[in-house]
Amino acid sequence: MGNGTKDVFLLAKLEYKRFYLDFLFQYYQYQDGKSILFRDTYIPENKVVHAIGEVGCLLNPITQLVVFSSLDARITASNSLKLYGNLGLKTALFPNYHVY
Numbered sequence: 001m002g003n004g005t006k007d008v009f010l011l012a013k014l015e016y017k018r019f020y021l022d023f024l025f026q027y028y029q030y031q032d033g034k035s036i037l038f039r040d041t042y043i044p045e046n047k048v049v050h051a052i053g054e055v056g057c058l059l060n061p062i063t064q065l066v067v068f069s070s071l072d073a074r075i076t077a078s079n080s081l082k083l084y085g086n087l088g089l090k091t092a093l094f095p096n097y098h099v100y
Contacts, residue, residue: 005030018058022070026050047077064092 007028014021029047056068072084 020056020058022052022054022056024050024052049073049075066090 005028007026010023010025012023027047027049050073052070052072054068054070056066059065059067067089068087070086072086074082
């Protein structure tokens with residue numbers, strides 16, 4: 001993310017027949033005064049833990065149609081916990097990439 005930021009990024013995927021489990025974990029720590037990305041008007045959280053877990057089933061191998069459920073959790077240094085849940089369908093037409 002820039003100067004003064006330390007981060008850890010882990011990705012895991014388990015598959016069995018048509019079922020899968022994806023897990024993404026990101027932790028980053030920001031040190032005040034060293035990053036050129038943040039202005040003085042924006043004070044970012046010093047430590048952030050971000051995790052996404054997704055479980056799904058492949059319904060159609062040709063179109064890569066998948067039914068899935070996911071849970072997204074974000075914890076900040078101020079002990080603020082945010083949880084987001086998703087349930088839906090996705091295909092290979094719109095690939096899902098976690099780009100940071």
